[in-house]
Amino acid sequence: MRQRKGRRHTVSKSRYGYFFIAPFFIVFAIFSLYPILYTIFLSFQSWDGLGPVNSVGVKNYERLLKDEVFYQSLWNTFRMWMMNFIPQILTALVLSAVFTFHRIRGMRFFRAAFYLPNLITAASVGLLFNLLFDGDKSAMNHILTKIGLLEEPFAFFNSMVFASGLVSYIQWWMWFGYTTVIVMAGITTVDSGIYDAAMVDGATRTQTYVKITLPMIRPTLIYLSITSIIGGMQLFDVPATLTNSLGDPRKSILTTAMYLYNQGFRNHNYGYASTVSAGLFVIIAILSALCMSALQKKEREGQ
Amino acid sequence: MTKMSRRFFKGMIYAFLIFLLMLSVVPFYLVMINASHSSFDIVTKLNLWLGDALAENYRTMQTHVNIWRGFANSLLISASYTLLTGYFGAFVAYGFAKFDFRGKKMLYGIVLASMMIPSQVSIIGFYQLNLKLHLLNTYWPFILPGIASASTVFFMRGIITQSIPDSMIEAARVEGCGELRIFNRLVYPCVLPGIVTMCIFNFVASWNSYIGPLIIVSDSRKYTMPVMISMIKGLYLTNYGAMYLAIAISVVPIIIVFCILSKYIVNGMTAGADK
Amino acid sequence: MKKRMIALLMMSALVFGTGGCGGTGEMPEPASPEQGSDSSADGQTEADPENTGEGETEADRSVLSGTLEVWSSGEELGRFVEGFQAAYPDVTVNITVVPNEDFVAKLTPTLAGGQGAPDVFTGESDYVKYLVESGFWDDLEGAPYHADTSDMWEYVASVGRDSGGTLRALSWQASPGSVMYRRDMARDVLGTDDPEKVAEMINSDEAMLDVAARLKEKGIKMFASWQDILNMQFSNRSNPWVADNRLVIDESMLSFMDMAKTITENGYDLGVDPWAPEWSAAVESDDTFCYVLPSWGYQFVVKPSADTTKGEWAMCQGAVPYVKGGTWVGIYKDSPNKDLAWAFMEYCCLNSEAQKAYGAEYGEYVSLKSADKALAEQDGEEVLGGQNPFAFYNSQMEKLPADLMTAYDGTINNAFLSAAKDYATGVKSKEEALDAFKADVANAYPEITVE
Missing domain, CATH: 3.40.190.10 (Periplasmic binding protein-like II)
Structure with a gap:
C-alpha cells in the first residue's frame, strides 16, 4: 500500500534522477560493457582460445537449441535452486518471526552463528563436504552405521538423488542465515506503530506477521527471490568442487555455469561457451521476469 | 495449562535454534580443528579436537605463500570495494526510488540485467579490457566496480522506497536544501542499517572472489587470499592441513567485520520492531 | 556520532572513488611499468631494459x-x-x-x-x-x-x-609408472616380496586378477582404486584416443572396462575415487595391497604418508611398462x-x-x-626397503611404447572414467556406458568424428 503511494508521488526533479544514477552507468560502461559485447561477439565464432577466430554465423546457436546437455544442465540448476530456495525462505521467515516476536536470549549470537557458513569460500565448502561423504569409511558413513541409521556403508556420490540433494542442502546451509538477516533488515523499516495498532485490534502474533509484516516487506521479498534466482542459476563453486567438476554422478549436478566453463577452459570451445553463456543469460532474464511479475501480481491482488 | 504450553512452545523454539546452531557451527568448527592436524590425519580421521600439527601447518603454508601479504592485499581490495558499494549503492538507488525520468524503467532493467551475466567466459573480455586500460596487475578492476554494484542498488531501492516518505524530501526542499545535501544529510543516515547490512555481504563477496584476481593479477606479491588458498591446495593432499589453516585465517577478519557491523543492524532493528 | 563517522568514511570513499575513476584512462600503476610496450610482450616484467638489451648482445652467457x-x-x-x-x-x-x-x-x-x-x-x-x-x-x-x-x-x-x-x-x-605394493602382504600371500618375482606374477591383466583373488581370500584388497589402473592401460594401447580426427576406442580400453567391472563386483578395491580420503589412507592400511601410480604417486602419496609401513613398500612392473602425467x-x-x-x-x-x-x-x-x-647408483629408499626407484624407473623407460598423447586427453580420459564407473557399478550396460562416453566426446569436440 505504502510503496504504491510512494511510487506514484515520486518527486519529479528529473534531471537530478540522472545525476544520481550516473555513477552506476559510467562505471558499468567502463568495466562491464566491453566484456559483455566481446562475449556476444565470441558466441558467433569458433575459437579454441589460442588459434585464429573464425566466424560461424548462427551455427553455435543452432547447436545450443539442440544441445541436450545444455537443457539437462538448466534443469539441474533450476531443480537444485528450487530445492534450496523454498526451505531457505521458509527458514528465514520463521526465524525472523521468532526473533521479532519473542525475546530470545542470545538472539544476536544465534543470528551471527547462522551466518557463519556463508563466510567460508564456496570452493572450500565443496571440498569439506566431499571429505565428509566420500568413501565407505568416510566420516558420515562411519557415524551413520555406528548409530544404526545405515546397515552398511552407502556410496553417496554414486547416487544422483543424494548428490543433487547435498548440493541443495549446502546451498541452504550457506544462505539461510543471510536470508534471515535480509528479512529482518526489511522488517526494521516497518513502522512499529502498525504492530501496536494490530495488537490492539486483537490480532495474534502470527496473524500480525502474515497479514501485516509480510505484505509490508514485499520489496525485500522480491529482492530476495530475484537475487536468489539470479545467483542460483549461476551456481558453480559448490557442485564443481563436490565431485569431479564434470557433474558426476552421471551429470546429476552439472550446472549450466559448470558446463560453459568446461566447454571453454577444458574443451577449448570458447565460441560455444560464449553461446551457452548467452543462452543462460536469456533463461535467467525470463525466470526473473516471471518471478517478478508473479510477485507483483500478488501485490496488486492483495490490495 | 497456558503457562505450561507457552513454556513448552518456548522450549521448542530454543531446540529449533540450537539444532540450526549445530548445523551451522559444526562444519565450521571442523575447518578450524583441521587447521591443527596433519594432512594425513585430515583425510583419514574425523578430527574433533585440536591436533598437534598447527606449527607444522603454519610452516608449510608460509613456504608456499606469504599469507599475511595476501591478507593485507585482500583487505585493501575488500575494504575499498565495500565502502564504494555502501555509498554509491544507496546513491544510485535513491535516484531510482525517488525521481521520475524518461527511460527509468529501461535503465533499471539494465541494472538488474547486469547481475544476470555469467562471469565465467566474459573474463576473457575482462582481461583484454584491463590490458587496454593498463590496469593489469592493479586492484582497480576489483575496487571501482563497487560503484556499480547492482545488487546493492536493487536492495537499497527497496529500503528507500519503504522507509523514506516523499513528504520528508519535499520538506527539506522547501527549506532550501540542495539535492546532494538531502541525500547525504537526510536519506543516507535514515537507511544506514540497510547499507551496513549490504556492506557485510559485499565485503564477504569481495573477500572470497577468486577468478577475477587470479586472471588479472600475475605478480604473486599481489595475490589475494583466495588465490593463495587455491595455490596451497594444489593437486596433492600433502597440503590439506596448511590449506585449512589458511581458510581459518581468511575467515577471521570477516567474523570481526560482521561482529562490529551487526551492532548497527541490531540497533536499527530494536528501533523499528521493539514491542 | 558513530553515524557521522560512517558518513565521513563514505564521503572519503566518494572522493577516492571519483579520483580513481577519472584516472582510469591513463593511470600507470607503479608496479606495471610500460617500458615493455614496444617489445610486444609483457606489461609486468620488471626487467631493467638497459640490462636486457646488454644481455641480448652478449655472447657470453x-x-x-x-x-x-x-x-x-x-x-x-x-x-x-x-x-x-x-x-x-x-x-x-x-x-x-x-x-x-x-x-x-x-x-x-x-x-x-x-x-x-x-x-x-x-x-x-x-x-x-x-x-x-x-x-x-x-x-x-x-x-x-x-x-x-x-x-x-x-x-x-x-x-x-x-x-x-x-x-x-x-x-x-x-613420470614412469610402477605397481607399488606392500612387501609384508606379498610375503604372506604370494610367498615372496622380491620385485622381480612379484612382477612375474602380475605380468598381464588376467594374472593381476588372479593375484587379486588370492589376496581376497586373505581379506586383502588388491587395489586402492581400479581407476589407477588406467594410468597403466594407456601404455597398453595401440591407438591414441583420436586419430585422423576420429575417436578411436582401443581394444585395451574395452578390456579395461571389463577389468573394472570384475574388480568392483569382486570387491578387489576400496570402491573409492583416487584422492578420496580412504584412498590416501590406504598407505597405512592393513588390507590394501598396491597402488598403480607413476613416479609422482610415490612422491606425493606413498612416501610422505608411510610411517609404520616404512620399508614395507616395493615397486615392480605390472602388465606393461608405462608412463603417465x-x-x-x-x-x-x-x-x-x-x-x-x-x-x-x-x-x-x-x-x-x-x-x-x-x-x-x-x-x-x-x-x-x-x-x-x-x-x-646411489643408495635405495628407506620406504622401499632399500630398493632404488631410479634403477627401476630406468628399466621401465627403456621399454616404453611410443607416445600416444593427444590434445584431447584430459577431457576424454575423464569422460571415459565416468563411463567405465557406471558400467563397473552396474548402473549401465557396456553399450549404454559407451554410448554415453561417445556422446560426451562428441559434445566436447564437435570437430571429431564419433561413430
Whole structure:
C-alpha cells in the first residue's frame, strides 16, 4: 500500500534522477560493457582460445537449441535452486518471526552463528563436504552405521538423488542465515506503530506477521527471490568442487555455469561457451521476469 | 495449562535454534580443528579436537605463500570495494526510488540485467579490457566496480522506497536544501542499517572472489587470499592441513567485520520492531 | 556520532572513488611499468631494459642479466632457481605459481590478449599437446636455442614435438609408472616380496586378477582404486584416443572396462575415487595391497604418508611398462628475454649436473638419461626397503611404447572414467556406458568424428 503511494508521488526533479544514477552507468560502461559485447561477439565464432577466430554465423546457436546437455544442465540448476530456495525462505521467515516476536536470549549470537557458513569460500565448502561423504569409511558413513541409521556403508556420490540433494542442502546451509538477516533488515523499516495498532485490534502474533509484516516487506521479498534466482542459476563453486567438476554422478549436478566453463577452459570451445553463456543469460532474464511479475501480481491482488 | 504450553512452545523454539546452531557451527568448527592436524590425519580421521600439527601447518603454508601479504592485499581490495558499494549503492538507488525520468524503467532493467551475466567466459573480455586500460596487475578492476554494484542498488531501492516518505524530501526542499545535501544529510543516515547490512555481504563477496584476481593479477606479491588458498591446495593432499589453516585465517577478519557491523543492524532493528 | 563517522568514511570513499575513476584512462600503476610496450610482450616484467638489451648482445652467457618471468602450475620448477642463480648471479627468476586447476583459465586470456604473457610457462600432460600445437611456444631446435635432446628420454622429447615434428617444449622430469605394493602382504600371500618375482606374477591383466583373488581370500584388497589402473592401460594401447580426427576406442580400453567391472563386483578395491580420503589412507592400511601410480604417486602419496609401513613398500612392473602425467615447459614466442629464458630452461631440462643434484635432493625422477643413471647408483629408499626407484624407473623407460598423447586427453580420459564407473557399478550396460562416453566426446569436440 505504502510503496504504491510512494511510487506514484515520486518527486519529479528529473534531471537530478540522472545525476544520481550516473555513477552506476559510467562505471558499468567502463568495466562491464566491453566484456559483455566481446562475449556476444565470441558466441558467433569458433575459437579454441589460442588459434585464429573464425566466424560461424548462427551455427553455435543452432547447436545450443539442440544441445541436450545444455537443457539437462538448466534443469539441474533450476531443480537444485528450487530445492534450496523454498526451505531457505521458509527458514528465514520463521526465524525472523521468532526473533521479532519473542525475546530470545542470545538472539544476536544465534543470528551471527547462522551466518557463519556463508563466510567460508564456496570452493572450500565443496571440498569439506566431499571429505565428509566420500568413501565407505568416510566420516558420515562411519557415524551413520555406528548409530544404526545405515546397515552398511552407502556410496553417496554414486547416487544422483543424494548428490543433487547435498548440493541443495549446502546451498541452504550457506544462505539461510543471510536470508534471515535480509528479512529482518526489511522488517526494521516497518513502522512499529502498525504492530501496536494490530495488537490492539486483537490480532495474534502470527496473524500480525502474515497479514501485516509480510505484505509490508514485499520489496525485500522480491529482492530476495530475484537475487536468489539470479545467483542460483549461476551456481558453480559448490557442485564443481563436490565431485569431479564434470557433474558426476552421471551429470546429476552439472550446472549450466559448470558446463560453459568446461566447454571453454577444458574443451577449448570458447565460441560455444560464449553461446551457452548467452543462452543462460536469456533463461535467467525470463525466470526473473516471471518471478517478478508473479510477485507483483500478488501485490496488486492483495490490495 | 497456558503457562505450561507457552513454556513448552518456548522450549521448542530454543531446540529449533540450537539444532540450526549445530548445523551451522559444526562444519565450521571442523575447518578450524583441521587447521591443527596433519594432512594425513585430515583425510583419514574425523578430527574433533585440536591436533598437534598447527606449527607444522603454519610452516608449510608460509613456504608456499606469504599469507599475511595476501591478507593485507585482500583487505585493501575488500575494504575499498565495500565502502564504494555502501555509498554509491544507496546513491544510485535513491535516484531510482525517488525521481521520475524518461527511460527509468529501461535503465533499471539494465541494472538488474547486469547481475544476470555469467562471469565465467566474459573474463576473457575482462582481461583484454584491463590490458587496454593498463590496469593489469592493479586492484582497480576489483575496487571501482563497487560503484556499480547492482545488487546493492536493487536492495537499497527497496529500503528507500519503504522507509523514506516523499513528504520528508519535499520538506527539506522547501527549506532550501540542495539535492546532494538531502541525500547525504537526510536519506543516507535514515537507511544506514540497510547499507551496513549490504556492506557485510559485499565485503564477504569481495573477500572470497577468486577468478577475477587470479586472471588479472600475475605478480604473486599481489595475490589475494583466495588465490593463495587455491595455490596451497594444489593437486596433492600433502597440503590439506596448511590449506585449512589458511581458510581459518581468511575467515577471521570477516567474523570481526560482521561482529562490529551487526551492532548497527541490531540497533536499527530494536528501533523499528521493539514491542 | 558513530553515524557521522560512517558518513565521513563514505564521503572519503566518494572522493577516492571519483579520483580513481577519472584516472582510469591513463593511470600507470607503479608496479606495471610500460617500458615493455614496444617489445610486444609483457606489461609486468620488471626487467631493467638497459640490462636486457646488454644481455641480448652478449655472447657470453655467464654475464646474462635481467629478470625472467616464469609461470608454473606446480612448485617443482622453483626448486631449480637457487642453483640457477648461483650460476647466473645477475639473473632474477620470478616464479609465479598459478593454481593448477585454473592454469589454463589464466593462461588463455593472457596469450590471447597478446600482452602480459610470461617468458616461460609450463603445461601439464592433460593439455600440453594443446599448447604444443598452438604455436605459442618457440621452436627449441631453431635459433637461438639449438636444443640438443640426445641425452633426454625419447618419450619426454617426443611429447614436446608438435604434429609437424617441431620441438616446442622440454621437461625436467619424466613420470614412469610402477605397481607399488606392500612387501609384508606379498610375503604372506604370494610367498615372496622380491620385485622381480612379484612382477612375474602380475605380468598381464588376467594374472593381476588372479593375484587379486588370492589376496581376497586373505581379506586383502588388491587395489586402492581400479581407476589407477588406467594410468597403466594407456601404455597398453595401440591407438591414441583420436586419430585422423576420429575417436578411436582401443581394444585395451574395452578390456579395461571389463577389468573394472570384475574388480568392483569382486570387491578387489576400496570402491573409492583416487584422492578420496580412504584412498590416501590406504598407505597405512592393513588390507590394501598396491597402488598403480607413476613416479609422482610415490612422491606425493606413498612416501610422505608411510610411517609404520616404512620399508614395507616395493615397486615392480605390472602388465606393461608405462608412463603417465608430467609437466613440460616452453618459451613464449614473443618473449623479449629469450636468452635468459633459454639459459633457465637449459639449466632445468638439459643440465645433467643440475638434474642430478635435484634428483638427489627431492627424489624426483628426472628427464636426462645420464642423470638418472648416476642416481640409480646411489643408495635405495628407506620406504622401499632399500630398493632404488631410479634403477627401476630406468628399466621401465627403456621399454616404453611410443607416445600416444593427444590434445584431447584430459577431457576424454575423464569422460571415459565416468563411463567405465557406471558400467563397473552396474548402473549401465557396456553399450549404454559407451554410448554415453561417445556422446560426451562428441559434445566436447564437435570437430571429431564419433561413430
